[in-house]
Amino acid sequence: MGDLTPVDGEPPRRRIEEALLHKIPESVLVVIHTAELEVLLIERADKPGFWQSVTGSLDAPDEALHVTAARELFEETGIVAAAGALQDWHLSNIYEIYPVWRHRYAPGVTHNTEHVFGVCVSRDTPITLSPREHLRYQWLPYIEAADLCFSSSNAEAILQLPQRM
Numbered sequence: 688m689g690d691l692t693p694v695d696g697e698p699p700r701r702r703i704e705e706a707l708l709h710k711i712p713e714s715v716l717v718v719i720h721t722a723e724l725e726v727l728l729i730e731r732a733d734k735p736g737f738w739q740s741v742t743g744s745l746d747a748p749d750e751a752l753h754v755t756a757a758r759e760l761f762e763e764t765g766i767v768a769a770a771g772a773l774q775d776w777h778l779s780n781i782y783e784i785y786p787v788w789r790h791r792y793a794p795g796v797t798h799n800t801e802h803v804f805g806v807c808v809s810r811d812t813p814i815t816l817s818p819r820e821h822l823r824y825q826w827l828p829y830i831e832a833a834d835l836c837f838s839s840s841n842a843e844a845i846l847q848l849p850q851r852m
Contacts (some may be wrong), residue, residue, distance in 0.1 A: 697772075716742050716804070738837060741763045765815030776844070803833065829848045
């Protein structure tokens with residue numbers, strides 16, 4: 688039946704259940720762009736006026752980052768990245784989690800590690816938003832997109848786009 692030895696006085700089942708209740712403080716940021724340096728931004732449903740690229744946390748501690756990036760890209764926009772299209776920028780940011788969203792994480796968790804990816808698509812790629820997560824989307828020239836992002840790490844990633852192409 689497995690080892691049920693308590694660790695730190697807490698039964699394993701309780702630790703697993705606790706982990707499932709909280710977001711993992713490791714995430715991806717996926718900058719969706721065209722060859723002409725236009726960037727797709729999506730507006731958060733839980734914070735109207737907050738524009739961003741695709742983001743999302745790992746579903747499990749051992750989930751591969753590129754799997755998380757592809758999953759979040761599909762869940763939030765309906766885009767399925769072609770083989771090799773999703774590019775790992777090998778860039779990570781550690782930032783303080785906004786207090787308004789800390790309740791989603793385990794008690795005491797204040798920082799998140801974000802891994803940046805990019806994907807180049809055609810401007811006419813169909814976009815299907817998850818209405819639970821996002822209200823609307825828009826394509827903008829990369830500098831305007833960076834200016835509109837509420838997250839500084841998202842804006843900085845977008846501004847690197849010309850060097851990443």
